[in-house]
Amino acid sequence: MASAPTPIEGDAGEVGAVPAEAETTPAYIGRFQVIRRLGSGGMGVVYAAWDEALNRKVALKVLRTRTGPSKRDTGRKRLQREAQAMAKLSHPNVVAIYDVGVLDEQIFLAMEFVKGVTLTRWLRAERRSWRDVLGCSCRPGAGWRRRTGPASSTATSSPTTC
Numbered sequence: 528m529a530s531a532p533t534p535i536e537g538d539a540g541e542v543g544a545v546p547a548e549a550e551t552t553p554a555y556i557g558r559f560q561v562i563r564r565l566g567s568g569g570m571g572v573v574y575a576a577w578d579e580a581l582n583r584k585v586a587l588k589v590l591r592t593r594t595g596p597s598k599r600d601t602g603r604k605r606l607q608r609e610a611q612a613m614a615k616l617s618h619p620n621v622v623a624i625y626d627v628g629v630l631d632e633q634i635f636l637a638m639e640f641v642k643g644v645t646l647t648r649w650l651r652a653e654r655r656s657w658r659d660v661l662g663c664s665c666r667p668g669a670g671w672r673r674r675t676g677p678a679s680s681t682a683t684s685s686p687t688t689c
Contacts, residue, residue, distance in 0.1 A: 556587055556635055557628045566645070570602055575640060578625070585625060588636040603634045610636050620666040 552564050552574070559576040565586070566573050574587045590602050607627065614624040626637035644652075650660065 556589060556633075557626075557630050557637075559585060559587055559637060561587070570606065576637070578637065581625075584640045585637045586622070586640045588638065590634045606634050606636060613638070 553561055555561060556574070556576065558580050559578055562575040562577060562584070564572060564574055571588055571590045574589065576585050576587045577583075578585050588606070590606050610624050610627040613621060617623075622641055623639040624636060625639070628635055628637070646663070649663070
């Protein structure tokens with residue numbers, strides 16, 4: 528019996544249906560041609576896109592714009608710190624940052640596109656042992672422990688180790 532793919536091994540097309548929102552999917556963000564919307568979270572929306580300059584698929588994380596000026600500035604600074612911290616890393620469990628930009632007052636990160644399923648989908652696919660869940664949850668932490676410079680957030684400076 529084949530096991531369900533891990534978040535690293537699967538196909539990003541399996542992420543599942545994304546609920547329709549009032550937001551429209553842009554055709555381009557900077558030099559990147561948007562392919563499709565992959566999902567969203569508290570800070571923003573993630574798109575699959577094509578980098579026409581370098582001829583490669585990327586993931587674009589775009590900060591939400593439906594916030595007031597104060598929250599928008601805080602979010603921009605947070606996303607900028609995240610990009611700077613990630614750009615200092617080279618580790619199999621941390622995606623590479625290719626670019627950071629601003630377009631129409633929206634900040635975005637262009638990063639390595641990694642095929643996979645969401646952690647939520649992976650967890651729901653089948654019953655997992657606590658060891659499997661812990662192992663999957665700790666892999667990104669192994670990359671963050673290799674970071675250099677000051678921590679960008681409490682998540683990146685947590686003393687917890689696996």
